[in-house]
Structures are given as structure tokens and as C-alpha cells.
Amino acid sequence: MKILHTADWHIGKVLHKHSLEDEMQLFFEWLLDTIEAEKVDLLLVSGDIFDIANPSANDRKTYYQVLTKLAAMQIRVIITGGNHDSIGVLNAPKEILNAINIDVVGGATQPITDELILLEHEPDGQSLVVAAVPFLRDKDLRSLSTDKAFDSRTQAIRAGITAHYKTLHEASNSLYQGIPTLAMGHLFAIGSLTSESERDIHIGNAAAISSEAFGTLFGYVALGHIHRPQVIGNNPLVRYSGSPIPLSFSEKKDTKSVVIVELKNNTFEEPRVIPVPKARELKKISGSYEEVEAKLKVYSPDFPLPSFVELEVKEDAFSNLILSNLESLTEQYRQDSTFKILKSRPIFKTGVKDTSDLFVAGENIEDLSPIDVFKKRIESEEITADQTSQLLNAFTELLEIVQTESI
Numbered sequence: 001m002k003i004l005h006t007a008d009w010h011i012g013k014v015l016h017k018h019s020l021e022d023e024m025q026l027f028f029e030w031l032l033d034t035i036e037a038e039k040v041d042l043l044l045v046s047g048d049i050f051d052i053a054n055p056s057a058n059d060r061k062t063y064y065q066v067l068t069k070l071a072a073m074q075i076r077v078i079i080t081g082g083n084h085d086s087i088g089v090l091n092a093p094k095e096i097l098n099a100i101n102i103d104v105v106g107g108a109t110q111p112i113t114d115e116l117i118l119l120e121h122e123p124d125g126q127s128l129v130v131a132a133v134p135f136l137r138d139k140d141l142r143s144l145s146t147d148k149a150f151d152s153r154t155q156a157i158r159a160g161i162t163a164h165y166k167t168l169h170e171a172s173n174s175l176y177q178g179i180p181t182l183a184m185g186h187l188f189a190i191g192s193l194t195s196e197s198e199r200d201i202h203i204g205n206a207a208a209i210s211s212e213a214f215g216t217l218f219g220y221v222a223l224g225h226i227h228r229p230q231v232i233g234n235n236p237l238v239r240y241s242g243s244p245i246p247l248s249f250s251e252k253k254d255t256k257s258v259v260i261v262e263l264k265n266n267t268f269e270e271p272r273v274i275p276v277p278k279a280r281e282l283k284k285i286s287g288s289y290e291e292v293e294a295k296l297k298v299y300s301p302d303f304p305l306p307s308f309v310e311l312e313v314k315e316d317a318f319s320n321l322i323l324s325n326l327e328s329l330t331e332q333y334r335q336d337s338t339f340k341i342l343k344s345r346p347i348f349k350t351g352v353k354d355t356s357d358l359f360v361a362g363e364n365i366e367d368l369s370p371i372d373v374f375k376k377r378i379e380s381e382e383i384t385a386d387q388t389s390q391l392l393n394a395f396t397e398l399l400e401i402v403q404t405e406s407i
């Protein structure tokens, strides 16, 4: 049985007001071709299907078009919800998708054993149990860990997630004895290398999960949430597939990929990483104004889609001339067909300060996360470190509720 693991599609993602729809479409075409060429039997998508809880009609259309094509290929598909997804949006078409071999687990289920999906006697005679665990929200975790008192919320969350996996492992053992198991997950694992496009989960990521919580319980663990492809705890069978396309400039050097793992004679073989062809380059050009101008002149990318460029001009002293030059430089390339300048940041070491300089010169408010802005705000208060951390925790908690609230 051949399994393809991907995650973090983030359909609908916009980068500095520019849609990533075109590279997403190219990825889907490539994915369908790869599934066919590799003769994949099972596709796993570990959360963050959509970028926002209430995706546009167009983004939903994209999703259903892909699912329709997958169904026509007669493979099994298992989709779980991520922290960006609305449980309701993913689960609404659950029954109809089920009829075409697509299982959807938008949020934690009641009973928990509904998260176990049995694939029985696939063409090669191989069976498999998939513990399709979606992103676990606070309320899902509390129900499992009420019998114990924990020193902190962090500990309670960690224990809740660990208990969730353990319960599924035990249930699978008693219901489907002897059948290999695989777990999906959308969580923050200890030791994972992040980029700038993941949204913090569970108190600012403080409740990171050790790979031991699930690594030894399941034959393969297909993780989502972290956008850089990576192995966790040195175990090639516990890994993040990463997002299929770069979702932020911090991922510009990543090689995006999907994972193929084969299950043969009840054993998971060493997974293979298949790189996703790069459709668009994300490029940061920095230096003095003159250097940036010269580098732009010779920049001629060659990818299917126009590159997205970020300019960073670093000068010693504040200069209005530099600012206006930078503006006309950006204007000059507006019609270029090989790249688009998404943003330009002037950074001056010294110079005039005004009220907008509460932040580092050249930093746009839209580049900051809500937590950054809140941190800046409480920095200006005369409070103790203890109060600061209490306020930060409370703010993070509220932020999580706002961001994960289903629409």
C-alpha cells in the first residue's frame, strides 16, 4: 500500500495582498500526476486545508475540484482539520464525500474512536488503521484530563494531547488487533523548525509535544502545522510533510515536498521525499539603495510564474531622496512580466523619528503579528516581569479563541 502524505495547503492564502492561487493550482496538477505515476493508494492531508475559517466561494470550488479529480482516480483520501480550518466548513460535506471514498475529520470526535479509520484488504491484501487526529482544541483536551490537577495550563494541554493519542492507540489495539497503525496530527512538536507563516497554537507554542507521545505508538506519524518539511526526533517515520508551496518569505529557501511511504507486509518502509517543482521564486534583495538597484537590473528569474520580490534598502542616515527613489524604482518595475515587487522596506540606522517609529523604522504594522504589537504595547507600561508574563498568557489565550473560533 502506497501512502502520500501532505499538509498545510492553505487554500486562499494571500501574501502581501497577492494571491497564491496560481501556484496552488500548479501544485494540484502536479499532485494528481504524481499520485497516478506512483500508483498511490491513500492520500493523507494533515490539516490547514484552507487558510481562513470562512473560505471564499472560489477557494471552496478549488478544493472540491481537486477532490472530484481524486475521487475519479479511485484512491482513498483522509483529510483532517488544522488550526486554520473551521470544523463546520470541513465537516459539512462529510457524508457526501464519504460516498466517494474521502474521509473528513474536521475536529475531535465524540466518541474518540470515530477518529479511527480502517482500510481493509486494499488491492494488495494489506490492511491499515489510520488514527485521523485533527488539530485538538482546548475544549477537546480538557475533557480527557479533568481527573488530574495540573500546575499549569501548558502541562494540562500537553497531557491532554498525549492522552488522546494513547487512547486511540489502545482502542486500535483492542478493536483491530495485529493491523498496523498510522497517526495523523496537527500540532507543534518539540524540536521543530518553524517559519514565519505558522500561527502559534496552545499558549504561544509553549505546550510543544514530545515525539515520544506518539512516535512509539504508531508505525508512521503524518504531521501538519509546521511549514518546513522535517523529521522529528531523528525518526524518519515521524515527520512533517511541510506545506507544498512557500507561504512566507522566510520559506524562500525551502525545497517544498510531499512524502511517500509504503506499507509492505505490515511494515512501513523508509519514506521517500518527493520535491514539488518550484512554480514561483520568492526573492529578497537587500543592500544599499545603489546595490538594490543594480541587483534588480540583472535579476531575471525563470519560473512558470512571476517571482515575488521583497526589497530591503539599508542606509546609514535617513534620506527623503532615498525614499522617493525607492518609490520610483518600484514603479519602474510595475509592468515587469518576470517579477513583481511585493514590498519595499527602507531601513535607516539614524534619522528622524515620529510617532510611527514606535516600531523599527521601515517595519509595517501588517508585517507584525498581533502578539508583537501587544508586546510593544506592554513594554511601555511599568509592570513587573510576572505581570508581563501573566498578561502575555492571557492575551495569547484570547488570541487563540478568536483565531480558532469556528464560523
Ligand SMILES: [Mn+2]
Residues within 6 Å of the ligand: 008, 010, 047, 048, 082, 084, 198, 225, 226
Ligand atoms: Mn499551517
